[in-house]
Amino acid sequence: MKLQVGILSTSAKVGSTRRLREVLTARGHEAPVLRPKDLRILVQDDQPVLLYKGQRLARPDAVIPRIGTSKTFFGTALVQQFEQMGVFTLNSAQAIAASRNKLRAIQQLSRHGIGLPETVFLSSRADVVSAVECVGGVPVIIKLLEGTQGIGVMLAESQEGATAILETLRKTGQDVLVQRFVAESRGRDVRVLVVGGRVVAAVRRVAQGAEFRSNVHRGSKALPIVDLDPAYAETARKAAQILGLAVAGVDILEGRDGPLLVEVNSSPSIAGMEEVTGLDLASPIVDYLERNVHLRPLDVAQRVTVRRGYGVAEVPVTEGSPLTGQTLGQIGLGDRGLRTVCVLRDGDAVIDQDDGLQLREGDRLVLFGLLSSVRDLLPTHGPDRRPGGSEGVPPGA
Numbered sequence: 001m002k003l004q005v006g007i008l009s010t011s012a013k014v015g016s017t018r019r020l021r022e023v024l025t026a027r028g029h030e031a032p033v034l035r036p037k038d039l040r041i042l043v044q045d046d047q048p049v050l051l052y053k054g055q056r057l058a059r060p061d062a063v064i065p066r067i068g069t070s071k072t073f074f075g076t077a078l079v080q081q082f083e084q085m086g087v088f089t090l091n092s093a094q095a096i097a098a099s100r101n102k103l104r105a106i107q108q109l110s111r112h113g114i115g116l117p118e119t120v121f122l123s124s125r126a127d128v129v130s131a132v133e134c135v136g137g138v139p140v141i142i143k144l145l146e147g148t149q150g151i152g153v154m155l156a157e158s159q160e161g162a163t164a165i166l167e168t169l170r171k172t173g174q175d176v177l178v179q180r181f182v183a184e185s186r187g188r189d190v191r192v193l194v195v196g197g198r199v200v201a202a203v204r205r206v207a208q209g210a211e212f213r214s215n216v217h218r219g220s221k222a223l224p225i226v227d228l229d230p231a232y233a234e235t236a237r238k239a240a241q242i243l244g245l246a247v248a249g250v251d252i253l254e255g256r257d258g259p260l261l262v263e264v265n266s267s268p269s270i271a272g273m274e275e276v277t278g279l280d281l282a283s284p285i286v287d288y289l290e291r292n293v294h295l296r297p298l299d300v301a302q303r304v305t306v307r308r309g310y311g312v313a314e315v316p317v318t319e320g321s322p323l324t325g326q327t328l329g330q331i332g333l334g335d336r337g338l339r340t341v342c343v344l345r346d347g348d349a350v351i352d353q354d355d356g357l358q359l360r361e362g363d364r365l366v367l368f369g370l371l372s373s374v375r376d377l378l379p380t381h382g383p384d385r386r387p388g389g390s391e392g393v394p395p396g397a
């Protein structure tokens with residue numbers, strides 16, 4: 001099967017783009033480089049179109065997005081247009097956008113038991129001192145939401161320093177997050193490359209001199225990790241899965257109590273990592289693409305809601321819930337016009353459930369069907385044990 005795989009990249013000379021092309025062409029595929037600046041998006045009813053150098057672009061079989069952080073908006077818009085045209089995109093527009101914003105990414109990851117450094121995000125008018133206290137006091141990391149290559153990551157050693165940085169950034173209208181400085185990982189981190197849900201390579205990056213950032217662009221030295229700690233592998237794999245990225249470079253700090261994820265990159269360097277590890281990393285990416293090019297996973301919740309009143313929703317099995325101890329069969333979901341997508345239990349999804357599966361307190365039942373029928377199953381009393389539950393000051397206090 002010969003494929004036409006467009007690589008969305010600013011230049012064929014970029015190392016990672018060059019490597020992907022090498023592997024694709026060696027396997028008999030065509031691999032044109034599509035430069036964003038040559039493309040134009042044309043939105044019209046019923047017919048998504050891309051213009052390439054002024055001409056209508058014929059639909060390729062697949063696209064590999066290699067999008068620089070300075071081009072996120074246009075880049076993801078291009079990827080979305082390819083998706084509308086029915087093209088397989090290695091990473092989806094939605095997943096790229098979700099990972100690109102550091103705050104949004106860790107927010108999305110925060111319900112899944114992935115280690116994250118305490119992070120606070122606040123209104124530009126809120127009190128700075130209390131924000132710093134929130135993450136355990138100085139030193140703190142102050143970070144732009146969409147920085148890259150270490151640019152936009154600052155270390156404030158004192159409260160005065162933190163205040164000065166935050167006030168300056170606010171003046172220029174920049175939104176920033178304040179994060180606990182993981183001192184035990186100062187100048188070091190682990191970069192894990194995940195492809196199609198598998199860890200294919202990992203390196204440890206160590207900053208040189210007084211630098212606290214371990215980005216290669218800040219002059220750090222990278223060393224291959226051959227026996228990656230399974231906890232780190234699991235963190236990386238889970239993060240890529242939750243954000244929906246087929247290819248991801250996950251940056252993890254080495255915290256005292258284990259991995260602490262700081263960032264997920266959707267266009268990670270492949271060539272650089274190949275150099276350090278001596279592994280061929282372009283091939284597993286092309287393998288994944290070849291295997292999945294005809295697959296179109298979709299967001300069920302989004303698709304089915306085209307039909308009025310339908311959707312996918314969750315029913316928590318709370319303390320004292322009448323659902324506790326009942327089997328799926330006993331609830332009579334079918335009679336209510338509902339289908340079970342899965343049961344969320346102990347941080348995992350039970351997907352091979354049958355009518356005999358007995359519900360336990362703490363389970364969350366994910367159902368598809370008429371939302372009014374789902375509503376009838378929702379608890380009306382009892383404490384809500386979901387994360388971010390009912391403890392704390394009531395709103396309006």
Ligand SMILES: Nc1ncnc2c1ncn2[C@@H]1O[C@H](COP(=O)(O)OP(=O)(O)O)[C@@H](O)[C@H]1O
Pocket residue numbers: 117141147148149150151152153179180181182183185186187188189212213214215251253262263
């Ligand atoms: N909370 C933190 N504590 C300690 N070091 C950090 C922290 N956040 C980032 N760093 C350092 O700064 C580097 C860059 O941060 P990261 O969030 O990955 O942004 P970038 O997109 O610029 O790579 C990390 O690789 C790490 O070395």
Ligand SMILES: [Mg+2]
Pocket residue numbers: 149150215251263
């Ligand atoms: Mg990084």
